[in-house]
Amino acid sequence: MTEIETDTEMSEADLARHAMKMAKKKTAREKIMATKTDQKGLIIVNTGKGKGKSTAGFGMIFRHIAHGMPSAVVQFIKGAWETGERNLIEKHFSDLCQFYTLGEGFTWETQDRTRDIAMAQKAWEKAKELIRDERNSMVLLDEINIALRYDYIDIAEVVRFLVEEKPHMTHVVLTGRNAKEELIEIADLVTEMELLKHPFRSGIKAQVGVEY
Known part of the structure; x- marks a missing residue:
């Protein structure tokens, strides 16, 4: 052989x-x-310092759209940005996904805590309305963790609502770094995005099609 x-x-x-x-x-x-x-219906938290928290949330929204399942998005912070996701959904899929941008930018841009709190509270009220509507299979609360971190919204109220009032089959996705422990405790799925390298540290600013 x-x-x-x-x-x-x-x-x-x-x-x-x-x-x-x-x-x-x-x-x-x-x-x-x-x-x-x-x-x-799952409570899903995307948090951590790494990139991809909102991106992952929108990935699930687009899956819902692809399956013809109604969904909704509430953006808590990125109101000043024109994002690709918002443009695509509002132009082509508004019949399947309601989209509300109720923030006015990051807190260091507005420099008005009272106004930031008022806008965050308005966004939370809209979020509750959308979650209660059982026609929505998924509701994405984009960057709500930032509003919670700065106490613009009461974490106890958010937890109570999700535990007691969220319809059984409705998925709720909450994104943003520094997720509160109380939220992590009640979540069904928690993903922490880990930052290893980021182009911003090398002097490269946010780019269309990558960050927004």
């Missing part, structure tokens, strides 16, 4: 062992999935 033939036989044996291993994993996975029968 040549060396090449030996390598071939070993490779075939490895493939056979791999196939058996994967078959066992598949069987185990199917047993686990058989126990997962419940469905519910």
Whole structure:
């Protein structure tokens, strides 16, 4: 038997062992999935210092749109920005996704805490209205964590509402860094975006199609 033939036989044996291993994993996975029968509307939190929190939230909104499922977005901070997501949804998918931009920019831009609080409260009232409407399968509360961090909205009120009043099958996505522990505690899915590198630190400003 040549060396090449030996390598071939070993490779075939490895493939056979791999196939058996994967078959066992598949069987185990199917047993686990058989126990997962419940469905519910999820409370989803995207937080952390890394980029991608809002992007991930909008990814789920676009999935809803693709499936013809009504949804809604409330933006708490980015009112001064013209974003690609807002342009696309308002131009092409307004029948499936309601979009409300109720912020006026980041707090260091407005420099008016009283006005920031008033706008955040207005956005929260609209958010509650949209969440209560069971026609909306998902509601994205973009950058609400920033409003919560600065106490523009009462975290206890947000938690109470989500626990007691959110319809059973409605998904609510809350984005922004520094998510409150109380919110993380009640959430079904929490993802923390970790920052390893960012172009801003190298002198590159936010760019169309990447950041907004």
